[in-house]
Amino acid sequence: MTQEIIQRVYQEAITEHIPIMHAEGLLYCIDLIQQHQYNAILEVGTAIGHWSLSIAHQFSNVRIDSIEKDASRYHRAMLNVDEAQLTHQIHLIHQDVQEFTPSKVYDLIFLDGPKSQHRVLFEKFLPYLSPAGCFIIDNMGFHDLVQHKEAYVDRRNLHGLLRKIDAFKVWILSHPSTICQELDIGDGLLVVFRKYKD
16 A cells, blocks of 8 residues: 555656656665665655655654655645555654754755755754764756756856756865765765764
């Protein structure tokens, strides 16, 4: 039943052009969580709940806090999580991520919210990352536009966003306290671990 609900949510997202993680990116997340035995997860950008539902369905011991600013998507995610009977694993938070302050440490922090705020959110949540934990940052390819931004110079907002994504990548790859892995998976993933675990 839960798998059928996840498939329905997936189809709704595709039909309505609601951003969700590519299938191969999701499989990578599942493998990473299993390999490192992560339990506590923070998701920034719930949308209608596909990622959290998929992860919670795979791991009964995982607990996910997921933040969504958009009221309509938050309420849809609530209905989906309730229907899937995963409310004991997924805690949805209707809030602007800038106003959210964690009350615990997370093993995995999944950034899939506002792309222009990657650096701000990384710095905000780094103190709440467990020593052996990691960030996963999706859409680093931003639908392949980062690689082909010269074709969109007339679209100022888009070009500005792409510059911010590029600038974040340059900044995080030279960060003194992190080890980064760029993965050509889905729409581009960046996986960031702490360099020092003491």
